[in-house]
Every structure is written in structure tokens, then in C-alpha cells.
Amino acid sequence: MIGYYVHHQGLGHLTRLQAVAAHLRSPVTGLSSLPRPASWDQDWVQLERDDTMSSPTIAAADPTAHGVLHWVPRHDPGLAGRAAAVSDWIRHARPSLVVVDVSVEIAVLSRLCGVPVVVLAMPGVRTDRTHTLAYDLADALLAPWPEAAHTEGWPRAWRAKLWAVGGLSRFDGRRPGPARSVAPGARRRVLLLWGGGGRGTSAAEVAAARAATPGWKWVERGPGSPSPDLWADLAAADVVVTHGGQNAVAEVAAARRPAVVVAQPRPFDEQVATARAVDRLGVAVGVGTWPDAADWAGLLDRALSRGGEGWRRWSTGHGAASAASRLDAMVDRHRATTTQIPSTRAARTAS
Incomplete structure (x- = not known):
């Protein structure tokens, strides 16, 4: 089982999940404050929103925890609810891994629950304290772009666990058409x-x-x-x-x-x-x-x-399939590991 967290901002995170999920062998559960998509036929955990405070209230709520995190405003009821929902789902579903696209806080929470984490690597300057925390703890960094695009200045440890699969598109595998022929004088x-x-x-x-x-x-x-x-x-x-x-x-x-x-x-x-x-x-x-x-x-x-x-x-034409293959392989590795760990009750009986 894979848990896949989808950020609610924009449409790209959800589109990326759907593109990758189409190629996965492993079952996947979506975790998001976005509503379940009409076309989604697997499990979906609807999370509470954590951004409903008014601007003056947020300013006084230390949303970055003194610069350590990105978004944890004090006393936000949605924040507590979503954290509880994710940890409760992990406890009962026992996923082999959680993919996070994107949230440093969800990545940290999932890893604190003992679950391997795959973090979507983002373009831009990500060497700040908060991103460094998520990228350091990740078991893998999944990059929907070629390695040459955004890794300048990255630590060696990040490069070592990078899965640079190229662009992930819903149109992967389709045959591009030829350049258009334009008649003389036509726009x-x-x-x-x-x-x-x-x-x-x-x-x-x-x-x-x-x-x-x-x-x-x-x-x-x-x-x-x-x-x-x-x-x-x-x-x-x-x-x-x-x-x-x-x-x-x-x-x-x-x-x-x-x-x-x-x-x-x-x-x-x-x-x-x-x-x-x-x-x-x-x-x-x-x-x-x-x-x-x-x-x-x-x-x-x-x-x-x-x-x-x-x-x-930039795009191999099979980026989504490559990402899914790597995720399935990680699931297989961790499934083999977890089946060798006796349950708490069995361990007590054996002792």
C-alpha cells in the first residue's frame, strides 16, 4: 500500500498523482484536503484544511514555528485534525511508503510514524532549513524533471537518492504530431x-x-x-x-x-x-x-x-511509468522487510 499526499494549491499535484497511479501495481490511497476526484477509483482520505484562519490571526500564530517549518499556525483546529487523520490512517493501513507532493510537515509526520517517505523534489531554491529537513529525511527524492535542470548546488546525499524521471504528463506515451503546415499569408x-x-x-x-x-x-x-x-x-x-x-x-x-x-x-x-x-x-x-x-x-x-x-x-515519454516502477520496487523491498518483523503480540509470546 502506498499513501500519496496531494497539496491542494493549484491543479498540478493532483494531475501528477493520477498520471503515476495509472501505472502502479501497488494500491494507492490519496491523502488531501482536495475532494476526491470523480475519476478516482481507489481509497481517498479527505483531510481538513489548515488555511482558514484570517490573515491577522495567522500573523500572530507563528505559522513557521520560529522558522523551523513552513505551515503550522498555533491553535489551528484543521491542522490538528489533518495530522490526526494522517497518523490514524498510517496506523491502520500500515503503508509500505508515503509519497509527499508536497508538504514538509506531512513528510516529517509520516517519517515520525515510522514510514519510509518519498518527497517530490521541487525546482527553485530548496536549501533553506525547512526543505533541508524534508530532503534529508526522505528515502528518495522523486524529480519530475531531468537531473541537469535543478540539481546545481545540491548536497551529494540528495543526488545519491534522486529519481530524476523527467516530466510526468497525462499524455506520456502519446505520439506527438508533426509541425503544423501554415499557408502563405495565414496567421x-x-x-x-x-x-x-x-x-x-x-x-x-x-x-x-x-x-x-x-x-x-x-x-x-x-x-x-x-x-x-x-x-x-x-x-x-x-x-x-x-x-x-x-x-x-x-x-x-x-x-x-x-x-x-x-x-x-x-x-x-x-x-x-x-x-x-x-x-x-x-x-x-x-x-x-x-x-x-x-x-x-x-x-x-x-x-x-x-x-x-x-x-x-526533458520528457522521455514514460516519466509517469518510470516513477511508478520505482515506487513499486520500493514497496516490494519494504514489504519483504516488514513481513520479517513479528507483531508485538507474537514477539511477547515467543519470549
């Missing part, structure tokens, strides 16, 4: 992708970019205008402009589309790090902030010239 297509974690780019800035690129037709997709068929939208795009969230980048990589990756504001400069990585590795054009309108024509042309085949260095 090329831009697919603009937003995620569920919020954006720092205004509608006015997008409108200015459209106006500055009359040779391009922009199609915008996001929480307010979801795609009826994202794979078809990707295939129809000459260039994809996407935020720097890991799942969005993985979807574009799976489709092998030319792209401009634009970082949106996130803690620890997560999306900035991803934008820099795709640009440095030559797989897409990456920028740290939304560009000025006058820059967009050149950026789109650069992306088109770079093409989409470089995404092979």
Missing part, C-alpha cells in the same frame, strides 16, 4: 496556458501582446476557459506560451511543441528556476517575467526557430 497560432495556482499577468498585458503580434492568432486556456481537448489544442499550436508550472511544462514537453515558458510569481522562485532551466538546456525559450509587448514577436520567432524536438531532453 500562425499561439496557445496560451494558465494554471490553477494563480497568475501575475494581467489581461491588459495579454491584450498588448496580442496587438503587438498581428501575424499570430492567440488562443487562451486556463481555469476560466478550460480546454475541451488539451492534446488537440497543443497539436494545433505553432508555439505554446505557458506558465512555468511543472505539469504545464510536462504537457508541452510531451507534445514536443515549440514554447515560451514565462515564470509566474511563486515561493522559492520555483517557476523562475524552471524558465531558466528550459532556456539553458535549449528545449524552449524561458523568461523570468511577462515580457514587454514589443518583445513578443521576436520571442515567438525564437521559439519557432528552436522547435520542439529538444523537449526529448
